[in-house]
Amino acid sequence: MDPAEMHQARRLGLKAYRHFQGMEGRSVPVSAYTFTVAGGVSPPPYSGLNLSAATGDALENVVANRRLVDRFIGHGRVRWLRQVHSSIVVKAGRCREEICEGDGMVTAEPGEPLGVLHADCLAVVFYDLEKGVLANVHAGWRGLASGVLEECVSLMRRDFGAAPSSIAASLSPSIGQCCYEFKGWRELLPEWMHRHVKGGCLDLAGAAVNQLVGLGLERALIARSSICTSCSTEFHSHRRDGAAGRCATVAVIEKERSHGAL
Numbered sequence: 001m002d003p004a005e006m007h008q009a010r011r012l013g014l015k016a017y018r019h020f021q022g023m024e025g026r027s028v029p030v031s032a033y034t035f036t037v038a039g040g041v042s043p044p045p046y047s048g049l050n051l052s053a054a055t056g057d058a059l060e061n062v063v064a065n066r067r068l069v070d071r072f073i074g075h076g077r078v079r080w081l082r083q084v085h086s087s088i089v090v091k092a093g094r095c096r097e098e099i100c101e102g103d104g105m106v107t108a109e110p111g112e113p114l115g116v117l118h119a120d121c122l123a124v125v126f127y128d129l130e131k132g133v134l135a136n137v138h139a140g141w142r143g144l145a146s147g148v149l150e151e152c153v154s155l156m157r158r159d160f161g162a163a164p165s166s167i168a169a170s171l172s173p174s175i176g177q178c179c180y181e182f183k184g185w186r187e188l189l190p191e192w193m194h195r196h197v198k199g200g201c202l203d204l205a206g207a208a209v210n211q212l213v214g215l216g217l218e219r220a221l222i223a224r225s226s227i228c229t230s231c232s233t234e235f236h237s238h239r240r241d242g243a244a245g246r247c248a249t250v251a252v253i254e255k256e257r258s259h260g261a262l
């Protein structure tokens, strides 16, 4: 792993993958991170920084871990969703007081951090460079098949005036094709995803990139992590560990760079 990809906050004991790298010099005024298992208070098998209460881990551990992430991000409480492997994308403003159900959130507010939970699945962070609109989406194979990325880009266009050609996207670490054996792929996956299966193993991130390009995003504005969450021991992996914790990807529009930076 290239150490330049990782950001360590020694004071908090956290370590995270930094998004929007290698964007050919384009400046993206967004702080976005995918957290590793480092730090945190959860005992095995949720070792370290588990951020999901739906795993069997004690709620007080999850709350303590989320507070650490809040401090790392530095913009108050991160907004979370009740994720259901759907294509539902919501405006984050709705989720300030209640926990919304869905798998993606969109905001144009600087300083409003959006969180997505995952272990092996992708988080895809979107940012429209012209309109200053941010989205964070949870996408596994079900999400890709049900069109959650398309739904997100549609909402960014419809409600915020974003254009696909000015949207930058960054894909989190996720399970790689090296480890993602997919039984029954011919029956379960839609036909367009079949070409991303080799030797019975699915290239989830490759399928996502293909879908994003099909939606009109520029390849040069799509960043993709090469880290496999199952090979690397730094991330939670549902496939590798069975009963596992969940990592999170959190993204926020930076306040100080949100005006006039582009």
Ligand SMILES: [Zn+2]
Pocket (backbone or CB within 6 Å): 175, 176, 177, 178, 179, 228, 229, 230, 231, 232
């Ligand atoms: Zn792997």
